[in-house]
Amino acid sequence: MNARRSLAVAVRELASVMAVTDVSDADMERADAAVRALTAMLRERRLDDVPRTPYDEAVGARDYGWHLDNPALPGLTMVFEDGRATAEVADGLGAAYAGPPGKLHGGVGALLLDVLLSSLVQHHGVPAVTASLDLDYRAPTPLDVPLRITGEIVAHSGRKVETVGALWHGDVMTVEARGLFVALAK
Numbered sequence: 001m002n003a004r005r006s007l008a009v010a011v012r013e014l015a016s017v018m019a020v021t022d023v024s025d026a027d028m029e030r031a032d033a034a035v036r037a038l039t040a041m042l043r044e045r046r047l048d049d050v051p052r053t054p055y056d057e058a059v060g061a062r063d064y065g066w067h068l069d070n071p072a073l074p075g076l077t078m079v080f081e082d083g084r085a086t087a088e089v090a091d092g093l094g095a096a097y098a099g100p101p102g103k104l105h106g107g108v109g110a111l112l113l114d115v116l117l118s119s120l121v122q123h124h125g126v127p128a129v130t131a132s133l134d135l136d137y138r139a140p141t142p143l144d145v146p147l148r149i150t151g152e153i154v155a156h157s158g159r160k161v162e163t164v165g166a167l168w169h170g171d172v173m174t175v176e177a178r179g180l181f182v183a184l185a186k
Helices: 001-020 025-043 106-123
Strands: 065-068 076-081 085-090 128-137 147-157 160-169 172-183
Touching: 065 106, 076 106, 085 106, 106 128, 106 147, 106 160, 106 172
Parallel strands: none
Antiparallel strands: 065 076, 076 085, 085 147, 128 172, 147 160, 160 172
16 A cells, blocks of 8 residues: 555544544644644645546456545445446444444445446446436445445446446445436537
């Protein structure tokens, strides 16, 4: 793992731990000062955009990493096989992504599914944007447990690509998605 990616993982961990810490105010103040000092140091050299794997690298690739270097988003490594896409979140997502107590925020589930399905469409050589994403929340998604995201293309007609996907905790489908993607005009 390169230094940028390692720092992104550490910042994600910090956000999840900070969300549920109960240290003293004095310790909070020390942590605040340390984080602000690190922020000032990192701000000294600022890029114009977040480094990311270009979408065109997903075309035909077996693996594709999405926002692995952006600590504000849950980075995903997707695998494309047999017209399908899968991604694993081995340790699950922590408190920084919470909605109801102990559960994943529904919008984060939507984000994960949109990312996987749009990357799958891109993998098949169709530069597209999400036109609609319909979700059915089947069961609460717990925090801090392994998650799996799956998706496949079910129809492609003209500029429209239809997909289905799901977010899983073990054998339990927690979120089901139907996505419509529209190819960008050339």
